[in-house]
Amino acid sequence: MKAAVIGAGSWGTVLAQILADNGREVALWARNPEKAARIRETRCNADYLPDFRLSPSIQVTADLQEALEGAEVLVFVVPSKGMGTIARQAARFTDCRSQVILSCTKGFDLSTHKLMTDILEETFPHARAIAALSGPNLAREIAQKQPAATVIACRNMKEARFLQQCFLTPYFRPYTSPDLIGVELCGCVKNCIALVGGMLSGMGFGENAQAGLITRGLAELTRLGMKLGAHRATFFGLAGVGDLIATCTSPLSRNRSAGYALARGKTLEEITGGTRMVIEGINATPVVRELARTHQVEMPIIEQLYQVLFQGKDVKRAIEDLMKRTLKKE
Ligand SMILES: NC(=O)C1=CN([C@@H]2O[C@H](COP(=O)(O)OP(=O)(O)OC[C@H]3O[C@@H](n4cnc5c(N)ncnc54)[C@H](O)[C@@H]3O)[C@@H](O)[C@H]2O)C=CC1
Ligand SMILES: O=C(CO)COP(=O)(O)O
Numbered sequence: 590m591k592a593a594v595i596g597a598g599s600w601g602t603v604l605a606q607i608l609a610d611n612g613r614e615v616a617l618w619a620r621n622p623e624k625a626a627r628i629r630e631t632r633c634n635a636d637y638l639p640d641f642r643l644s645p646s647i648q649v650t651a652d653l654q655e656a657l658e659g660a661e662v663l664v665f666v667v668p669s670k671g672m673g674t675i676a677r678q679a680a681r682f683t684d685c686r687s688q689v690i691l692s693c694t695k696g697f698d699l700s701t702h703k704l705m706t707d708i709l710e711e712t713f714p715h716a717r718a719i720a721a722l723s724g725p726n727l728a729r730e731i732a733q734k735q736p737a738a739t740v741i742a743c744r745n746m747k748e749a750r751f752l753q754q755c756f757l758t759p760y761f762r763p764y765t766s767p768d769l770i771g772v773e774l775c776g777c778v779k780n781c782i783a784l785v786g787g788m789l790s791g792m793g794f795g796e797n798a799q800a801g802l803i804t805r806g807l808a809e810l811t812r813l814g815m816k817l818g819a820h821r822a823t824f825f826g827l828a829g830v831g832d833l834i835a836t837c838t839s840p841l842s843r844n845r846s847a848g849y850a851l852a853r854g855k856t857l858e859e860i861t862g863g864t865r866m867v868i869e870g871i872n873a874t875p876v877v878r879e880l881a882r883t884h885q886v887e888m889p890i891i892e893q894l895y896q897v898l899f900q901g902k903d904v905k906r907a908i909e910d911l912m913k914r915t916l917k918k919e
Contacts, residue, residue: 592755593618593660595675596667596694597628597649598867599637599728604664604693607731609644610758616648618656620667620675625651636865641732654682662689662755665709668867669696672705676712685716689748691741693722695776696869697876704773718748721769722756723776724827725835727842734760740828741765742772764827771819775810775828778877778891779836780844780870782806785894786837787848788904802890803833809888813877816884844870851897852904874898889914 590613594605597619605617619625628634629649632642643649650656657663657679667675672694690713692705701708706719713719724739731737741756741763743749749765756763766772782802789798810833811824823829836842847860847868861868878895881888893911896902 590614590662590755591616591660592662592664593656594664594666595653595656595679596620596665596671597624597634598666598668599634599732600693600726601664601666602628602634602638602641602643603728603731604666604756605647606641606643607756607758607761608664609647610760611755613662613755614648615646616650616656616658616660617643618653619649619651620671622651625649638729638732653678657682660688662691662752664691664693665705666693669694669705669869670699670872673698673700673708673712676709680712685713687717688713689718689720689752690716691720691722691752692773694869695723695773695780696873697777699872702876702879704770704777706769706773718743718745719769720749720752721773721776722752722763723772723832725831727835727839729841731761736760736762738762738764738827738831740772740823740826742767742769742828744769766820766823766826766828768820768823770817771814771823772828774814774817774819775824775832777869777873778810778813779806779829779832780868781874781877781891781894782810782833782870783836783842783844784848784851784868784870784874784898785890787842787845787850788852788897789848789908790845791849791852792904792908799837803830803837806837806890807833809881809886809890813881813884813886813888816886817880843868847871857898871898 592608593616595618608615694705720743741752753763893907897907
């Protein structure tokens with residue numbers, strides 16, 4: 590079985606290696622031909638993972654048609670803002686009738702605010718199955734083959750189990766779930782909460798503040814998810830609380846680091862301009878806020894985050910405002 594990994598950032602590169610370690614034939618597609626050639630020759634994606642070597646068996650190409658040729662599993666892992674465009678490009682070469690499509694991206698479509706699997710479902714209406722992978726999966730740790738677990742969600746559980754087998758390695762343990770919406774929503778919203786985690790840390794606050802944020806962030810995420818038809822249990826699993834803990838507390842998280850820098854006085858433009866890496870929580874925040882308003886879900890942390898990111902509110906004041914809210918029972 591061949592898998593095509595579409596997107597050669599940190600996570601795509603590591604996912605390609607996981608599939609290769611599982612014994613699959615793998616093609617890794619990079620948008621930029623020079624970058625693809627460099628990775629192919631050096632077996633190293635120096636921009637993102639300088640200390641990590643890719644197996645010689647992984648085919649690295651900037652030719653999408655070549656990457657997709659003969660692939661049974663298509664793994665989309667481009668930043669959310671590029672998903673629609675790249676998926677439509679891929680659809681020129683295959684209708685995916687006999688293929689399973691997996692999104693490993695954590696974010697919403699910028700223009701429609703839809704989830705990634707909704708975009709993929711629209712682009713590939715005849716696909717064998719559409720699935721999402723999400724969990725506490727910091728790419729750099731997994732690149733070192735440190736143990737990690739994840740969730741693969743698909744409405745068709747037979748296909749979820751098929752993907753579970755494809756990604757299983759001694760260091761990477763996938764669980765299955767039928768809750769596609771819940772698993773994807775967790776991946777989107779935890780990035781926003783992690784921005785706040787970074788802000789708390791940047792303000793010099795300790796573990797009590799962090800634990801309070803993770804717990805109340807989980808409450809907000811769960812409330813929204815329940816309104817959108819997700820399963821409650823998903824939020825208390827790897828994709829929910831698991832990824833909240835990893836992303837809010839790890840200095841490897843780009844979202845957390847961005848929040849930290851904001852609290853230390855950097856502007857959003859300085860932060861995004863200073864990295865080639867994607868910080869998904871920034872674009873996700875207005876979408877989550879809008880979803881909360883549409884579905885009348887109280888999400889005070891998201892509201893304060895929005896005001897800091899897009900209305901120039903001071904981080905210190907935002908935290909004070911959260912602490913002063915009307916008292917209530919847990
Ligand atoms: N890095 C990680 O630890 C994890 C990342 N993810 C998710 O995976 C997705 C991809 O993230 P990373 O691999 O970390 O990205 P990255 O920040 O390491 O690299 C981004 C890659 O996407 C390419 N790119 C940028 N804009 C693009 C566009 N419009 N169309 C196509 N390609 C574009 C860049 O050239 C680069 O190769 C994100 O949604 C992220 O949240 C999920 C789990 C773990
Ligand atoms: O999703 C991730 C870990 O599960 C990666 O988080 P960042 O995008 O914040 O680095």
